[in-house]
Amino acid sequence: LELVGDAGYARLVEAEVLLRRGDGAGALSVLASVPSSSSASSRARLQTARLLSALPDRRSEALLILRELKSGDGLVAVEAAAAALESGLVPKDEAGAWAAQLESHPAANDRAFLLAQKTKVALDPGARLLVVPQIMARFVGSTPERKMPALRWLNEHGEFARTLELLPARQAVTSTDAFVLWLDALAGTGDWVTADEALSRDGL
Numbered sequence: 414l415e416l417v418g419d420a421g422y423a424r425l426v427e428a429e430v431l432l433r434r435g436d437g438a439g440a441l442s443v444l445a446s447v448p449s450s451s452s453a454s455s456r457a458r459l460q461t462a463r464l465l466s467a468l469p470d471r472r473s474e475a476l477l478i479l480r481e482l483k484s485g486d487g488l489v490a491v492e493a494a495a496a497a498l499e500s501g502l503v504p505k506d507e508a509g510a511w512a513a514q515l516e517s518h519p520a521a522n523d524r525a526f527l528l529a530q531k532t533k534v535a536l537d538p539g540a541r542l543l544v545v546p547q548i549m550a551r552f553v554g555s556t557p558e559r560k561m562p563a564l565r566w567l568n569e570h571g572e573f574a575r576t577l578e579l580l581p582a583r584q585a586v587t588s589t590d591a592f593v594l595w596l597d598a599l600a601g602t603g604d605w606v607t608a609d610e611a612l613s614r615d616g617l
Contacts, residue, residue, distance in 0.1 A: 421447040425460045437468050455482060455489045459496065466500045476502040483511070488520045495528050509536055523559065526551065527566050534570065545572055549579060557584045557591050564594045573601030582611070 428443040447461055458478055465475035479502065482493035494515040497503050503511050509532070515521060516529035530548060533540045545567070552563040560579060567576045576598035585595035592611075599608040 421457050421461075425457060425464070428464050429460075432464055432467055440464060441468065441471070455485065455487075458482060459489055459493055462493070463496055463500075466496070466502055472500075472502055475500075483514065486519065491515065491518050491520045491522065491525050494518070495525055498528060498532055505536070508532055512536075523551075523562055527562055531566065531570075541570070541572075545570075545575055549575060552579060557587045560584075561590060561594070564591070564598075568594055568597050568601065571601065573598040577602065585611075 424443050424447050428440040428447070431437075431439040431443060444461060444464060447457065459482055462475040462478035462482070465471040465478070476497060479493045479497040483490050483497070485493075494511055498508065498511055498515070512529040512532035515525050515532075518525065521529075527548070530544045533544055548563055548566065552560050555563075557580065564576050564580055567573070567579065576594065580591060580595050580598070582595070585592050596608055596611070599605070599611075
């Protein structure tokens with residue numbers, strides 16, 4: 414990682430530990446010694462912004478850093494946009510543009526894609542009619558392991574029938590996590606008979 418070897422890395426780790434312990438003042442003191450200019454690595458600045466986003470009086474500063482980082486062309490840009498959206502830093506009237514940029518970024522991965530779809534639906538519930546088919550098309554031919562984030566997304570948004578469509582029974586038994594999501598989807602559709610039969614089979 415780019416962050417490893419950065420001069421401010423140890424201080425960023427120290428600040429994160431202090432923040433997890435509830436010592437916001439201590440974390441701020443340590444962060445003050447971490448360079449936030451272009452002389453710091455982009456990943457170090459990303460970590461600084463993540464830490465600042467957890468401090469109520471520094472969230473605007475975190476957004477400024479993430480806004481600058483998201484204009485890049487690498488993975489850090491994707492992570493910066495995702496961090497801003499996930500932490501609620503982005504103003505509602507800008508969230509749609511951030512989601513669109515995140516989804517279309519050349520380095521966007523499945524996590525970024527699903528976060529962009531989540532943002533779209535949160536802003537406009539009617540967008541689900543377009544978003545869900547896009548998710549299905551992206552993951553339909555994937556391995557069960559790769560499908561997992563999409564399956565969670567679908568279940569969290571009440572798209573249980575789509576989960577069952579994306580995860581056939583033969584794939585549901587390949588892992589405990591997949592099986593649990595499959596059972597949740599069966600329960601969501603009210604198919605208790607199939608759920609009971611699956612639970613009663615030997616080895617499940």
